[in-house]
Amino acid sequence: ELKVEQNPLFLSMQEGKNYTIYCNYSTTSDRLYWYRQDPGKSLESLFVLLSNGAVKQEGRLMASLDTKARLSTLHITAAVHDLSATYFCAVDPLKGGNEKLTFGTGTRLTIIP
């Protein structure tokens, strides 16, 4: 059974600081998604990583994928309050993908002014 683990589960950080969220998964996969969820809302797609070594950046967020280590990271640079949300990684375990996603536990990020 595929397991997807994120750490930390909770993260409180000050504005302006940098931090990294880690996503480990238990099976081979070359496709990993990152989503953001605000309280009571749906999932907003942030990044889709489709190959080993993939790196994508959008604003203060950067995601990377190491399929050999079965690890993805979401790096936050110079955090601002608007980034406060819960972040999920999700793995598509089928080689080539079929969008049947297994989600991590989520990381609740709080940015303190």
Add this chain to the structure above:
Amino acid sequence: ETGVTQSPTHLIKTRGQQVTLRCSSQSGHNTVSWYQQALGQGPQFIFQYYREEENGRGNFPPRFSGLQFPNYSSELNVNALELDDSALYLCASSRGGGAGSAFFGQGTRLTVV
């Protein structure tokens, strides 16, 4: 705005009743996946429909069933509702075939009392 719409947005049902949730997929997408997200947890894959056929199922009992229509919209039906079925139900629309796209609707919040 993903173009994936779900209805209704909120619903309250009594234990033992039946419920139908609806999802309209994004234009050009032929695959719909349904997820259940309990409070404080990550979404759990229920099943996927591709070109009107069920294309994979997660660890959910048969009282969770679905349909996909020729226009690729989809329904999720849950019979004999239990209190634990209270959750946010999300549908994700994708192009299928590992295209690396999975966009979520705003969700339906189901409360079973």
